[in-house]
Structures are given as C-alpha cells and as structure tokens.
Amino acid sequence: MNWKIANLKDLEGKIWRCTACGTCKTAYDFGPPPVAADICPAGVEFGFEGALASKGKIAFARGILNGDLPWDEDLVQSIYQCTVCGGCQNQCQLDHKPFIPEIIEAMRRKAVEDGVGPMPLHKNLLNSMRNYDNPYQGPRRVRTDWTRPFRKTTPIKDINKEPAEALYFVGCTGAFNMAARSVPTATANIFQKIGLDFGILGENELCCGSTAMRVGDAEEFKRVAEKNLQMFKWLHDERGMNTIITSCAGCYRAIKKDYILSADYDKLMDGIKVIHTADYLYGLYKEGKLEFKGELPWKVTYHDPCHTGRHLNKFTIDEDGSQQWKGSYLSVDESECLYEQPRELLKAIPGVEFAEMKRNRANSFCCGGGGGVMTGFGDWAAKNAGLRMAEAAETGAENVVSICPFCYFNLTEGAKRIGSSLKMYDLTELVDKVLVGKK
C-alpha cells in the first residue's frame, strides 16, 4: 500500500517559514472577558523561551535537516518532549501553520529511521504492538474482559461471525486500561438501549496505530493501519457494516486523519462512515431519538481532547498562488472539530449545570498525555494533567467530562497528583445514567 507520509525534506520549505516570533506561546480569546493563557505544555514545563517549546522545536528541525545538529541524547529527548497537542499550530499565523505537528512528527520519524529514536520507554510500547497488536502489553484475550457483565444477559455481537450495521471500534485504552473500561461499558450500554445493530471485533481488534505514528514509527503505524483498512473493507463487503463508531479520540483522529494518507483509503473505505460516539449521540439527540429520565444534579465542566478538537482542523492553502502567493496559508475550517456536540449533549442532560473552563475549544490546554508523553515522561504527563484539573476546579465544577479514554486516565492521575476531589467521567457515562432504553 502506498502512503503519503511526509519526511523532513518534504517539509523543508515550510520549516524555514517560522520567524521565531513566539506567538505560539499564548492562547487568546478576545472575550469578553479577554483571556490570555499558556497553551504549550512543553513551554510550561521546560520554559517557553528555551529550545523546548514550539519555536525551538522548529529550529531543531532546521538543524537536523541541514546537518548542523547531529543527534545526541539531549536532542532526541527534546523532540519527544512535546504532546503534539497542536496548541502552537492554533496560535501561529504564518504559512507553515498547517504543517507544525507534521514537522514535529517528521523529526521523530527521522530519529527512528536513523536508529536513535524513539525514547527507551516508547520501545516497550512498540514491541508490545508488534507482539500483541496493542501498546499495553496485554494478551489479546484480555481485550474482551470489559464485556463480561454483558455476556450472560445482553451479549454483544461478534462482528467477525455475524452481520452488523455498525462496528464499535473500542480502542486499546478502553479495553486494556482498567480505569478507562467504564468508557466501552457505558458506550455498549447506550448502543443496546437505543437498539443499534452493532458488533465488536473482540480479540481480533488491532490497535489503530495512533501511538506508533505519534512517536515516529511510521512502519509500525502502516502495518496495523493496512490491516485495519483491509478489515474494514471486509466487514463492509461481508458483514454489511457501513459505520465505524469509536469512543476514543485517538482512534478517531487516526482513522479520520492518518489513514487518509493511504493511496487506497477511498477505495477501501467506500461506503463506510467514521463517527465519534459524541457526534453520533448528538445526531440522535437532535433528531429527538434520545429520551432522558430523572436528574443528574451535577456541576460539570468539559475538557476538549486535542484529537477531537484542533487536530481535526482543515486548512485552506493557496495551492496555485491565485489569491496570495503559492503555498500560503489562507484559512482554517473547524467544522469537523467536535466542540459543540459534547457540550450540547451535556447541557441537555436534566439537572446538569455546565461551567466552561478558561481555556476551551481550540484554546484547550492539553491533558499532557498525548504524543507519547504519558509513556515516555509519565511524571510530566501527570503534572500537566494536575494543572488542567486545577483549571477545572476554578470553575466550581465537581466533575470533569471528556470524550477520550486517554484524557480520562491522565486527568484522573492529575486529580490525584494535586489532591483534588474532582471526578473524571466520559460523556457516555453521564448519558447512560439518564438514557431511557427502548422496550
């Protein structure tokens, strides 16, 4: 399968467009009231004016490309000290803006190609993917442990054996991370309540490959992505599957944005829609197909995962120079970012009082776990999550809701880290509590 995954050389023209202005330091919201706050987790931890935040990272890309910066331990570590959250991309207004996360990941791909990357702890994760098809070193049979409560009374369809309209792509974090198992449990409960014809792949589900891609192992990403794309095609042709629903932000981003780099994507995904649970449930709610009963008298705030937010930006570039100059950045389309759907659903739940965090939507502050940071720099990931939970606490909320099992786990660690009583929930858990099932 042919893939269009850029290397550093492909991005050379973009790398030289960064002026080191530092606009990428701060998230702005002109309000009212106006808000300006740090946006770069790496800058917050290591200092923005040093080499480790976004503008420094792009300077590294130049040095690696022109040979001025030979690899050493510090340099390798530096390019992995980034959550690839896209916060800097959101703030930057220059022409390389659409390519900033790509530049960071291309440096990591170069490190892997040159045999110096990724970080030692990432290597365990990648070995686990090669051995078990998941990054958690979990045997394949454990992937279905979360389905135990369903087995006797309301078994979940095995789509390998039976036809189903929808594939619920669970994702490795929901399946293997004990704390995050409440996410697939609530999701499957909801799907059963609404009578959705869905199935899971169970032990045959493979990692989406997001983690491998984020840490620069393009070969491992391609291995699982190709198998997944072929599996999706088979499920469509042989099992009548026409929709992939996932409750994981990382899987959603990978299938929507990384898989389209395959030359065969359109052919293999023809007739298949990919949707996040939050978007799917919001669609049903808008059509009047979700009935809520009872009250949830909770004060909640919402954390935007980077992967369902600004990672889904679509950029308009002046390809032929007819509007500004060739290759210039023109505008950003946020219509695919899942900003409003989870908020509207939360506000629709009877009794819920919603409070917004200072940094939200495109200006959301990353939980700190993405881009391989939770594996490579666990202590920093939890510390950053603590900062985000402290911001959540400022709203007066007692509960934080999100739509990503990875944020769910890391923010739970963050709350522990700062001794906060704030509780973390997935949106599906709240919906499940009040959703009336079909008889």
Ligand code: SF4
């Ligand atoms: S990435 Fe953009 S905002 Fe940041 S220093 Fe470079 S040009 Fe300025």
Ligand code: SF4
């Ligand atoms: S992607 Fe996020 S962590 Fe990385 S440099 Fe940009 S703002 Fe900082």
